[in-house]
Amino acid sequence: MKRFDLIVIGTGLAGLTAARTAIGMGAKVLIVGRGMGALTLFGNTVDLLGEIPPDTEMEEGISRWIASHPEHPYARTGWEGIESAIAAFQELFPPPYNFAAAGRGNSLLPTGAGTMRPTWLIPVTMAAGAAMTPAETLIVGFRGFKDFQGDTVSLHMKCRGVTLPLPRYGLEGLTAPALARLMDETSFRERLGEAIRQQMAGERFIGLPAVLGLRDPAAVLKTLETITGARVFEIPMLPPSIPGTRIFHRFREELIAKGATFRMGHPVSGAVVKDGRCEGIRIDNPPLVAEYRADRFILATGRFLGGGLWAEMERIIEPVFDIPVFQPGERGQWFGERFFEPEAHPIHRAGVVTDADLRPVDTLGRVVLANLRAAGSILAHHQAIEEKSREGIDIATGFLAAKKALAL
Amino acid sequence: MTKEEKPVPLTKLPDVCVRCATCMAACPVSRVTPRFPGPKQAGPGAQRFRSAAEASVDDWIDLCTGCRLCDTVCPAGVPISEMNMMAKAKYLDERGRTFRDWLLVRSDLFGEMAARYSKIVNPLLKKKVVRWLLDALLRIDRRRALPAYEHPTFRRWFRTRQAPKGGGPEVAYFYGCFTNTNETDVGKAAVEILEAHGLKVVVPPQRCCGIPRLGVGDLRRAREMGRRNVDFLLRTVRGLDIVFSSTSCGLMLRHEYGPLLHLPGAEELARRLFDICEYLLGLHEEGKPAATFQPIPLKAAYFAPCHLRSLDIGLPALELLRRVPGLDVSLVEAECCGLGGLYGFKKEKFAIAEEIGKDLTEAIARMKPDIILTDCEGCRMQIRHLTGLKVLHPVQLLRDALERQGEEIHRVPVESFNYLG
Numbered sequence A: 001m002k003r004f005d006l007i008v009i010g011t012g013l014a015g016l017t018a019a020r021t022a023i024g025m026g027a028k029v030l031i032v033g034r035g036m037g038a039l040t041l042f043g044n045t046v047d048l049l050g051e052i053p054p055d056t057e058m059e060e061g062i063s064r065w066i067a068s069h070p071e072h073p074y075a076r077t078g079w080e081g082i083e084s085a086i087a088a089f090q091e092l093f094p095p096p097y098n099f100a101a102a103g104r105g106n107s108l109l110p111t112g113a114g115t116m117r118p119t120w121l122i123p124v125t126m127a128a129g130a131a132m133t134p135a136e137t138l139i140v141g142f143r144g145f146k147d148f149q150g151d152t153v154s155l156h157m158k159c160r161g162v163t164l165p166l167p168r169y170g171l172e173g174l175t176a177p178a179l180a181r182l183m184d185e186t187s188f189r190e191r192l193g194e195a196i197r198q199q200m201a202g203e204r205f206i207g208l209p210a211v212l213g214l215r216d217p218a219a220v221l222k223t224l225e226t227i228t229g230a231r232v233f234e235i236p237m238l239p240p241s242i243p244g245t246r247i248f249h250r251f252r253e254e255l256i257a258k259g260a261t262f263r264m265g266h267p268v269s270g271a272v273v274k275d276g277r278c279e280g281i282r283i284d285n286p287p288l289v290a291e292y293r294a295d296r297f298i299l300a301t302g303r304f305l306g307g308g309l310w311a312e313m314e315r316i317i318e319p320v321f322d323i324p325v326f327q328p329g330e331r332g333q334w335f336g337e338r339f340f341e342p343e344a345h346p347i348h349r350a351g352v353v354t355d356a357d358l359r360p361v362d363t364l365g366r367v368v369l370a371n372l373r374a375a376g377s378i379l380a381h382h383q384a385i386e387e388k389s390r391e392g393i394d395i396a397t398g399f400l401a402a403k404k405a406l407a408l
Numbered sequence B: 001m002t003k004e005e006k007p008v009p010l011t012k013l014p015d016v017c018v019r020c021a022t023c024m025a026a027c028p029v030s031r032v033t034p035r036f037p038g039p040k041q042a043g044p045g046a047q048r049f050r051s052a053a054e055a056s057v058d059d060w061i062d063l064c065t066g067c068r069l070c071d072t073v074c075p076a077g078v079p080i081s082e083m084n085m086m087a088k089a090k091y092l093d094e095r096g097r098t099f100r101d102w103l104l105v106r107s108d109l110f111g112e113m114a115a116r117y118s119k120i121v122n123p124l125l126k127k128k129v130v131r132w133l134l135d136a137l138l139r140i141d142r143r144r145a146l147p148a149y150e151h152p153t154f155r156r157w158f159r160t161r162q163a164p165k166g167g168g169p170e171v172a173y174f175y176g177c178f179t180n181t182n183e184t185d186v187g188k189a190a191v192e193i194l195e196a197h198g199l200k201v202v203v204p205p206q207r208c209c210g211i212p213r214l215g216v217g218d219l220r221r222a223r224e225m226g227r228r229n230v231d232f233l234l235r236t237v238r239g240l241d242i243v244f245s246s247t248s249c250g251l252m253l254r255h256e257y258g259p260l261l262h263l264p265g266a267e268e269l270a271r272r273l274f275d276i277c278e279y280l281l282g283l284h285e286e287g288k289p290a291a292t293f294q295p296i297p298l299k300a301a302y303f304a305p306c307h308l309r310s311l312d313i314g315l316p317a318l319e320l321l322r323r324v325p326g327l328d329v330s331l332v333e334a335e336c337c338g339l340g341g342l343y344g345f346k347k348e349k350f351a352i353a354e355e356i357g358k359d360l361t362e363a364i365a366r367m368k369p370d371i372i373l374t375d376c377e378g379c380r381m382q383i384r385h386l387t388g389l390k391v392l393h394p395v396q397l398l399r400d401a402l403e404r405q406g407e408e409i410h411r412v413p414v415e416s417f418n419y420l421g
């Protein structure tokens, strides 16, 4: 039977980062996921810690955060760990479609709800959003494209807004992936650019839904900027996220090109455990169950949406290895009074607790399986949504988990 | 619940869907046309409103190609393509299937005959007037070249050939209809490459796997065909592994006979079925007797068919091809060829298939390969049609790369594709 140096479970940003890091260290890697992960839901920019104010320098803000949150995943990686992991992520996206921070701290970017949201690394197609001012910006929506309501965005942002028909007949009702695909066509985006130019009243910035191409977004941006003479930016919107899909595709391309085995579409249903070590995993592909063996494992299965954590009546469990999960009290205490609370619902604290090497531990701090590590949002003691730390946690812990696993 | 409605297992309920829209990022059809609402709506979305007692209203359900890419990305394990297929079956049961669909799914029956009379049939299929007639009368699009038939069939070739002497462990081969009557060289290459790995090949009796029937939602006949195959093949698998070279046949045999069609014995069969490259790669990786390859200095583009992704075995062909020295092979970054089996032959769907294929064509154009390799006969047909380039099954190239004693120069990859363009 085929044996891998490392098996990564989960094809979200944490798993992809772990697999890529391991491949870079020369390991033979299998990465498996039952679905595509949260990148296509929320993946747009890279948040490190949106919670700290924009005028605070990121390194300083995170170092202080770590000092006051000793159980947070960032306390495992440290600022250095975050920095090197983020640098590796940036290397995967060389110009022209690159990710960069707009300042020394968080930058505010417009969202599809018409709000401003703090974030750290910004893809080149969104960079101008960090520099825009409402008075100088035109928001463009498309008629019949339900996932982006240009009127709402412009109203909330106090910009001028227009809703344009698409420059080709019969396209109403198209989805974001369909629009992104059309944008990859030069003639389509040229006609769109021309239609936008005709609507302009001296604006210096143009905001569009984040559908500026799947294959070559930088080229789409360039065409639109050349024709309109303005700086153009994408605005993140409802799933599926096109920028997130770009990130996923780039990782998958790189992993396969470098020899990783990539499996997707079926869940890992269980593990083969012996003498405190994990020896293999089982993947359900009815009517078959495939077994794969490896020396090391990384669990990056995310939280509730993807199935990394599972809520039973009174308890939250981790279904693959059944490793201990930090419990947010009894069920009655899982949720706050209202859906949108300023504080995270206690259930979001649930997750896998690890030692400094990201090895899951039990309530007494004992390592559960010597060759298993956990990475990404499945970890306990973060509130990725409220803190705005989702991608940072995924990238930093995915990177660290692979480094530690292969240092064995 | 009305009397006809059976309880659905909890994991197959539409409510399992969390409405995350990930599947919308994967569907090749809704990416090119607003006429199909995409997997999220067509599958679990519409499923909530479907009832066995009421007539279907979802006209667009027929536009799902059954590529199953949506299933591979869904984080909640929703059986989206299966929901679509069931809805399509019901829709077509109510509306009736066309004569064309009746005819196309029976290609396995007239294929043997057509192969025998290929000298007459092939020139006919090439004729403009015949293609025009097929288009006008049957709505088989005249812009789509029809595959030529080959004589003798693979089966006949295998039976009448001079089998190599000597033993070795046996392995059985499921060739599939298209290999048998239209692309016999794939079968010959499969046999040769298996033999070069020290195996003795047997070809058990077999019939069409039945996947074309699923494409027109005819589950009853798909099940009949499956039952016959299970009967034939079980006898074989009680001793031997079976390899297949067509990813679509393989997907049908391995993963639809049991979970979808509930055929007795399907699980036993599935356990001994392998994609041919998966099998060969296994031999190489486990250090079993394996062939060695001589250099083939070509630039190759490998395309992973949708049904291979659905098999979810990684990309064994690509890994094997990387073992051929000198071969510069890389993966085509495209999601689907668009043909969808018989889908792309149908006049009302031709434009959709072409549009989907465009992304693949452009990806290939950027790579500028000497040769394209892919495991599915549908993909090969479509890529030839779209690019005019040489497209082979990976085993054909591997066969050409085999190091043979006393043979200095490798054979030139097969030139004749019997493809009417």
Ligand SMILES: Cc1cc2nc3c(=O)[nH]c(=O)nc-3n(C[C@H](O)[C@H](O)[C@H](O)COP(=O)(O)OP(=O)(O)OC[C@H]3O[C@@H](n4cnc5c(N)ncnc54)[C@H](O)[C@@H]3O)c2cc1C
Binding pocket: A239, A303, A304, A305, A309, A310, A311, A312, A313, B018, B019, B020, B021
């Ligand atoms: C993409 C998306 C968009 C959405 N948009 C909106 C919106 O605009 N407005 C809105 O109001 N809602 C919306 N929802 C729905 C809403 O966010 C969630 O359904 C709800 O808040 C559940 O919270 P969760 O994400 O923590 O739960 P999930 O991550 O879905 O986890 C639910 C957990 O509860 C467990 N569970 C379920 N039932 C039981 C039970 N009876 N006993 C024990 N455990 C049980 C499950 O096992 C599961 O583990 C949306 C959901 C998604 C996925």
Ligand code: SF4
Binding pocket: B026, B027, B028, B029, B030, B038, B039, B042, B063, B064, B065, B066, B067, B068, B069, B070, B071, B080, B081, B084
């Ligand atoms: S099976 Fe293919 S065509 Fe049908 S909905 Fe799924 S992804 Fe779309």
Ligand code: SF4
Binding pocket: B016, B017, B018, B019, B020, B021, B022, B023, B024, B039, B040, B043, B044, B073, B074, B075, B076, B077, B078, B080
């Ligand atoms: S990917 Fe799955 S869960 Fe998400 S919308 Fe599609 S069917 Fe529903």
